[in-house]
Amino acid sequence: MSGASVIHVAGAGVAGLAAAWALSGQGRPVVLHEAAPGAGGRARALPDGTDNGTHALLGANPAALGFLRAIGARQGWVAPEPDRLPVLDLESGALLRVALSPLGWWRRGARPPGLDMGGLLALLAAARPGRGGTVAEAFARHPVLLRGFVEPLTLAALNTTPEEAGLRRLGAVLRRMGRPGACRLYVARDGLGPDLVRPALAALAARGVEIRLGDRLRGISVEGGRAAALHFAAGTEVLPPGARAVLATPPWESARLLPGLRVPVLHAPILNLHYAHASGTGPRFLGLLGGIGQWVLVRPGAVAVTVSAAGAALRTPLEALAAQVWGELRRAALAAGLPGGWPDAVPPWRAVKEQRATPLHAPDQPAPPPVLPLPNLALAGDWMEPVLPATLEAAIRSGFRAARALS
Ligand SMILES: Cc1cc2nc3c(=O)[nH]c(=O)nc-3n(C[C@H](O)[C@H](O)[C@H](O)COP(=O)(O)OP(=O)(O)OC[C@H]3O[C@@H](n4cnc5c(N)ncnc54)[C@H](O)[C@@H]3O)c2cc1C
Structure with a gap:
């Protein structure tokens, strides 16, 4: 042409x-x-x-959802956890069920850890446009909220650790989270x-x-x-x-x-570990707190774990990493009562490393x-x-x- x-x-x-x-x-x-x-x-x-890696969308992504609708693919993106997201705190062993949307935080049991009045004000302040500095600096006085909510959000949305991440971009994400449906999480079904x-x-x-x-x-x-x-x-x-x-x-x-x-x-890597696993269920989506990876996507024939901002994790040999991550995801799957056998033994796995997955959002x-x-x-x-x-x-x-x- x-x-x-x-x-x-x-x-x-x-x-x-x-x-x-x-x-x-x-x-x-x-x-x-x-x-x-x-x-x-x-x-x-x-x-x-x-x-290559788990991709999630939010209701706050109108361009992406509109594009999927336009090309006739919208129905393939499903909400794996329509109510609250199960999150296993690997340190305490507690399974939390966290509402991603601020509109759901009126239920005490659905609030992110550390979300008291001070934490809420810190989130509102972080959402103001034009804020400089890093995410870690902005939440230094709210370590529980930082660990339990802000850090996973920063890793998921910015693929950058809170210590390195610029607050300005996280603020743009936070500003979009208050709208109804904005925090609904979608993944590709197949x-x-x-x-x-x-x-x-x-x-x-x-x-x-x-x-x-x-x-x-x-x-x-x-x-x-x-x-x-x-x-x-x-x-x-x-x-x-x-x-x-x-x-x-x-x-x-x-x-x-x-x-x-x-x-x-400057770019930041993402590592995905894919395990062969016949759970027969899915898609399901679980969060991990205090582990190597952050998100577990379960589909009928496989489980994938996302390790965002994976620079530090990639210093561990992959064999050892895959075993550790399997142990973590297995605990989460058992705690959340996901169907299928979750044996101790690590199933066949593969690692997909994207060295330049996204820019580093400093x-x-x-x-x-x-x-x-x-x-x-x-x-x-x-x-x-x-x-x-x-x-x-x-x-x-x-x-x-x-x-x-x-x-
Ligand atoms: C593992 C992983 C997980 C992610 N998870 C999420 C998520 O959960 N949610 C989310 O929203 N985003 C996620 N992202 C980010 C998202 O994938 C990217 O932001 C997006 O795909 C970037 O698209 P792009 O078209 O800008 O760039 P690219 O995808 O890099 O596309 C550029 C294209 O140009 C081609 N190309 C390069 N050079 C040439 C050339 N000289 N001539 C012709 N073609 C060329 C490349 O092959 C490529 O196909 C994730 C990314 C990774 C890697």
């Missing part, structure tokens, strides 16, 4: 998929180029169908392949979007202050006057393609660059989000914003 009206989108992660969807909705011919053999980027299914990536590709194909997998963008020729040609693995696409493009690649790749671009340089994280670094080229990606942390919501918002900027 060529010509002035074609829009080339480089990168078929969630941001690129959303950008291609929005642009094709404007009636434009779109070609989506992806370097890898499959789409989805950091939210993808591995060749054997396992998710996995990211069937519930996200495949429906997105099918919906794009139905709109005539051409999808070229294994077609890496190797370089961009800039002439006269505009993108003049895109050099893909499969060949060069010359951009005649009026032609536009979206760069929906990760920050390090965007900086390689557009030297001098301001991008985040207080001094640089602001993202303009959406249009060149008049005919827009940037998309989770790292382009100025307010929210880098998540699916941020990636999808950025894809839509890039499409708007080019219209």
Whole structure:
């Protein structure tokens, strides 16, 4: 496909998929180029169908839920714990049942640990826009609330430890939590392949979007202050006057393609441990307090544990880590009364490490660059989000914003 009206989108992660969807909705011919053999980027299914990592959404993610609805995939995202989230405190052995929404905290038994009047005021103060400093500093006088609620939330939403995380981004999350339904947690019932990536590709194909997998963008020729040609693995696409493009690649790749671009340089890893396990139940979702991992996703044939901000955990050999984490999740599954056998012996497992899962959300994280670094080229990606942390919501918002900027 060529010509002035074609829009080339480089990168078929969630941001690129959303950008291609929005642009094709404007009636434009779109070609989506992806370097890898499959789409989805950091939210993808591995060749054997396992998710690279558990991905959860919240009711407070309107762009992501709207995108799923638009591509006909919304019904695949289900609320595994519609009432309260079971959380095992591994130190005390207590199983808590915590309402994620502040609207549910009127029930004493549903409150996060440490949520007294002082803690509530600290949360309200943290939600004010423009707060500097780290999360740990803001909650230093509320250690129980920090450990029992703020730290898990910070790890889940920012993939950064409270000691390193900037309060400003957590504040943006907290501000969205008070709305009805905002804290409802959703996961893909069958996995990211069937519930996200495949429906997105099918919906794009139905709109005539051409999808070229294994077609890496190797370089961009800039002439006269505009993108003049895109050099893909499969060949060069010359951009005649009026032609536009979206760069929906990760920050390090965007900086390689557009030297001098301001991008985040510090990233944080996420480790997922996947265990073969025939519980026959699911999806179910459990929290772990005081353990190596934070979240347990149980699906009928497998259990996955997420270790966010996994830098410290990754210093332990994986074999030992997998055994320790199995012990922790097993205690939580037994405490929560999940069906299935939960033997002592560690079942077959695999580890999926995403070294650059998200940017590190430090207080001094640089602001993202303009959406249009060149008049005919827009940037998309989770790292382009100025307010929210880098998540699916941020990636999808950025894809839509890039499409708007080019219209
Ligand atoms: C393990 C893990 C767990 C996570 N959990 C959650 C969660 O629970 N909830 C949540 O909301 N978010 C979660 N996230 C974050 C979320 O996955 C990301 O924010 C989001 O997927 C980023 O999408 P993106 O399109 O911006 O970037 P990417 O997914 O990185 O997409 C960029 C795409 O560009 C491609 N590409 C790179 N270079 C080129 C090139 N030169 N030419 C063409 N293509 C190129 C890449 O292959 C990739 O497909 C998690 C991330 C990880 C890794």
